[in-house]
Amino acid sequence: NDDQANLERLLGKGVRGYAESSCSTNGIMSLLKAVRLGGFKIAGLSAVIMHANTQSDNGIGAMDLRPSGSGSTREVARLLPAIGVKIDPRHVHVHAYRLPIAVGSLIDMTVRLHRGDIPGDLIGQMKAGVEDAGLTDRIRFSQRDVTAFSLGRDRSTVTINEDVKVTKEDGRVVARFALGFQNETGFTGNVLHLGHRLVSTLRGMDEAGETSGN
16 A cells, blocks of 8 residues: 555554555555565566456446456556565556456466576565565465465455466566456455444544544
8 A cells, every 4th residue: 555654543553455546456566565575676567467347347248358458557557666666667568358257357477577596486485575574364375276266255365376487588587477366346345344444443533532523
């Protein structure tokens, strides 16, 4: 979240914001956050999002596989500085496709790291970083193939496949990830949860006489 301090001030210490702008952006940023927590520097990225039909599709082309506009390229580029990544926005590429399924999304994502040797345990370092940051309830790893219907009850969880393809191109380490997450259902769930916490907090402040009634 790009305003974490205000969120904690309002809702209490330790409260984290996860959803940013869209479910696709949330999924991409969660993976990049895990890469950064593993101690790696990001030089560029590209992602292909395979996304279930959304409520805004209104059933049009519901049985078609078709390209879809995505604001994630712009939003991911905007949010990268919040996790300590400074790269040229021209090195951020996101493409989206709508799938004829009811719910769920998958991302095939390639992350280019700064020059260096191929890490011996890329996933191990990422998992350790996520655990140290206390984000294991939101960013999970799986040895099984990730599918849109294998994400468990917590629909806002991002699941990263541990089978990562790592190569070296032009002196840079290139890692190819697959991750799954729920689409509008999970994103909306996060928003509703935040709204519930906000209302509860404001009611408590009102009962304590800390609000002006506006």
